[in-house]
Amino acid sequence: MSTKLAINLHKLARFTNTAIPIFTLLSFLAGWRISFYFHFLTVPMIGLTLINYYYLFAQRNHSLLRNFGILGQGRYMLESLGPELRQYLYSGDTEERPFNRTERAEVYRKANNVDSASSFGSQNDFDATEVKLRHSLFPISKENLLPYRLTFGEERGIQKTYTLTVPFIISGMSYGALGKSAIRSLARGIAQTGGLMNTGEGGYPKYHLMENCDLAFQIGTAKFGVRQEDGTLDDQRLADLAAKDQVRLIELKLSQGAKPGKGGMLPKEKITAEISELRGVPMGQDVVSPTHHPECEDYHSTVAFIRRIQEVSHLPVGIKLCMGDPRQFAELVAEMKRQDSFPDWITIDGAEGGTGAAPKAFIDRVGMPLFPALKSAQDALVSAGVRQRLKLVASGKLINPGSQIIAFCLGADAIATARGFMLSIGCIQAMQCGSNTCPVGITSHNPKLERGIDIADKALRVANYVHSLEHDLDELLCAAGARCVRELSFDHLYVPNETLLYPFAHRI
Amino acid sequence: MKSPKLKILSWIAQFAAAAIMGQTLYFKFAAHPESVQLFTELGMEPHGRLLIGAFELIACVLLLIPSSIVYGALLGACLMAGAIIGHITELGWEGPRLQLGSLAIAVFACCITTLIIRRRELPLLKAIQTEKPTKRARPKD
CATH class of the missing domain: 3.20.20.70 (Aldolase class I)
Incomplete structure (x- = not known):
């Protein structure tokens, strides 16, 4: 790791895997001794603990989950959101394949009979690639x-x-x-x-x-x-x-x-x-x-x-x-x-x-x-x-x-x-x-x-x-x-x- | 969820859970003395009683709408886990409490059954729901 600010994900995962059962126990004790309302926390935490143990010890399909438990799930979640996020937020207008947004927009405008004139120059590269x-x-x-x-x-x-x-x-x-x-x-x-x-x-x-x-x-x-x-x-x-x-x-x-x-x-x-x-x-x-x-x-x-x-x-x-x-x-x-x-x-x-x-x-x-x-x-x-x-x-x-x-x-x-x-x-x-x-x-x-x-x-x-x-x-x-x-x-x-x-x- | 038998089993479990949870709602919302007594012992009277009643109502409805069954089962299982904890820590199992406690366990079991049968519909667990890789023979064999 080149910078001191970087998060060590391995350590974070180890900490999470230890913290989850401890936190579950604490909330159970709080629910028992302080107020029954704490059990609103206990129950999901028990669920989380069980899923975490399932990931770590029972399932064998996914190495990442076997090694890091529930935190590894984050990767799959973000990955599954990726295509939509990229398309909606991050892709440039001329980046997507097979048809980029400007190409698609031109067809949509033609189909809707909306004027397809655009202003202030082309989005294309002209140096050496455009016929x-x-x-x-x-x-x-x-x-x-x-x-x-x-x-x-x-x-x-x-x-x-x-x-x-x-x-x-x-x-x-x-x-x-x-x-x-x-x-x-x-x-x-x-x-x-x-x-x-x-x-x-x-x-x-x-x-x-x-x-x-x-x-x-x-x-x-x-x-x-x-x-x-x-x-x-x-x-x-x-x-x-x-x-x-x-x-x-x-x-x-x-x-x-x-x-x-x-x-x-x-x-x-x-x-x-x-x-x-x-x-x-x-x-x-x-x-x-x-x-x-x-x-x-x-x-x-x-x-x-x-x-x-x-x-x-x-x-x-x-x-x-x-x-x-x-x-x-x-x-x-x-x-x-x-x-x-x-x-x-x-x-x-x-x-x-x-x-x-x-x-x-x-x-x-x-x-x-x-x-x-x-x-x-x-x-x-x-x-x-x-x-x-x-x-x-x-x-x-x-x-x-x-x-x-x-x-x-x-x-x-x-x-x-x-x-x-x-x-x-x-x-x-x-x-x-x-x-x-x-x-x-x-x-x-x-x-x-x-x-x-x-x-x-x-x-x-x-x-x-x-x-x-x-x-x-x-x-x-x-x-x-x-x-x-x-x-x-x-x-x-x-x-x-x-x-x-x-x-x-x-x-x- | 593949076979129609499992689907039927899941629906039976859903109806059972919704029915048992549903009939206790009347006592909760109508402030039946026994119900008030229970929640007083838990130190949640009256807000906790109404809050849990509301959650149970939501769980019942979700359990019966096809697209939200797993969410209803998840909520129901959590609520019943709370109820079971209540019986273990505060309420005990004597007399009529035994019946109440067993009903909570029954609903919990129904919800878990539904969840297991419909695990593929759970949203965040998709990542681990892929089947084990099957063996593929060489093309010419």
């Missing part, structure tokens, strides 16, 4: 902007193309991951904007279908909803689903950012009778999807499988993947070129982790972050000369206009975000998505918690959020002097040397 948009010396005015239109399937000339008019897609969240009220709020809200919602891999999208919004049906590696007994694709069931008016697109998920190379995961706490029926899985145990589609064993079979889904569904079909090795991606593109068969879009999912439950190692340490992954994908497609054969969708923490415009500059045609929309309906980032205890009822199936969500109110917020993002995107496009997102390019970005994109900016 920025290079505005034009000659900004254009809003009348010159072209309306946003993105038609999936036009390259193949199919009948049932789908034209996206809102560049912000609700990324895949299944009923299971989210509760039914949250799903319906999102679906109703996006329906009001004419946008698109992805169903996630949760089987038959019962609640997504309720609000008449356009849907992209996602096929995960477990193929919930379109699975045969052996885990392969059931063509008939897929065709039936694809025949529904609301299902406009099919997305084949090869991997996802939260746990690339690992199947989806639904913890047993969240599997209700209804979910077990919709997915065809047993209750009472975690559902872990396979790591890959049995149909996709190599480049050739993967491309063939995409083509098969296109033929069965007659809809635009895309794939979603989190980039691992860009060389593998380039190889996949080369195979597509060889077979002259392309998906109608590719969603590049950043490895930043999503709502989904995932092992910590996968959330933290597997997969490429979005921006370099997106840039690699764009480069691979351009150098193969096939960029015009498909669309690129970007997803991964793109909740604010500032990060979305970067993704557009890197080649994205549309943005998908899940957590941005969750924040818009009131997510407070309590980080309990996997335990069915979400305090705002978004990722919970507990009716008492879901009660907090008023669908009409939340739907309005979803629509507000989308409209606000569109407004900001328009302003950014004007500033960049681009009439639509297609006119944006990597050259519109200022890329300082400590960013992940720097290697792309200075390649020979």
